[in-house]
Amino acid sequence: MNILGLSGSLRRDSRSTALLRAASELLPDGHSLTLHSLSDLPFFNGDLEDDVPASVRALGQAIRDADALLLASPEYNHSIPAVLKNALDWASRKSSGAELRGKPVAVISQSPGPAGGARMQMHLREVLSTLGLRRSPGEFAAGSSNQRFEGSELVDPDTRERLRGHLASLITLTEETAP
Numbered sequence: 484m485n486i487l488g489l490s491g492s493l494r495r496d497s498r499s500t501a502l503l504r505a506a507s508e509l510l511p512d513g514h515s516l517t518l519h520s521l522s523d524l525p526f527f528n529g530d531l532e533d534d535v536p537a538s539v540r541a542l543g544q545a546i547r548d549a550d551a552l553l554l555a556s557p558e559y560n561h562s563i564p565a566v567l568k569n570a571l572d573w574a575s576r577k578s579s580g581a582e583l584r585g586k587p588v589a590v591i592s593q594s595p596g597p598a599g600g601a602r603m604q605m606h607l608r609e610v611l612s613t614l615g616l617r618r619s620p621g622e623f624a625a626g627s628s629n630q631r632f633e634g635s636e637l638v639d640p641d642t643r644e645r646l647r648g649h650l651a652s653l654i655t656l657t658e659e660t661a662p
């Protein structure tokens with residue numbers, strides 16, 4: 484199965500993006516993760532829908548082609564970073580060509596604080612449910628992330644195991660709901 488990884492942080496050394504790279508390493512054989520950068524996506528503007536930008540069409544196509552989505556994000560002011568919310572706003576529009584309804588999704592987050600982005604996940608859950616995605620059960624929120632990474636590599640063995648388990652749930656959900 485092909486999982487599309489989207490990161491809510493554009494930072495070069497982003498730990499959220501690093502979680503996606505770790506996820507790619509931890510996936511069982513036969514499954515792959517493709518990272519799709521959101522850095523070229525313009526802010527949603529209804530005027531752009533008359534002639535949809537290539538970066539929006541590319542995102543729509545990547546979502547359509549994926550069996551499941553893996554969203555990795557930090558928490559900004561207890562909520563969803565604009566980068567990720569903007570991508571979901573675009574993807575919710577027919578003009579993007581994405582199809583979100585029924586798409587399996589898992590959310591992972593990290594933060595140097597103790598909650599690991601759990602408050603952001605509460606808001607994101609609401610948005611994902613509004614858009615009709617199927618979210619895998621369980622939660623992966625890595626608090627104190629500065630202690631779990633070396634540079635931008637996830638090195639903490641317990642966190643890697645938890646991530647592996649979270650990916651297994653996403654795979655199960657995707658296989659159960661495959662057409």
Ligand SMILES: Cc1cc2nc3c(=O)[nH]c(=O)nc-3n(C[C@H](O)[C@H](O)[C@H](O)COP(=O)(O)O)c2cc1C
Nearest residue numbers: 492494497498499557558559560561593594595596
């Ligand atoms: C604008 C802004 C708001 C933030 N708000 C929170 C917050 O509400 N809770 C939290 O735990 N960390 C907060 N942080 C710290 C982020 O968790 C930290 O920068 C993030 O984990 C970095 O993620 P990245 O490595 O993927 O870029 C905030 C950071 C920024 C830049």
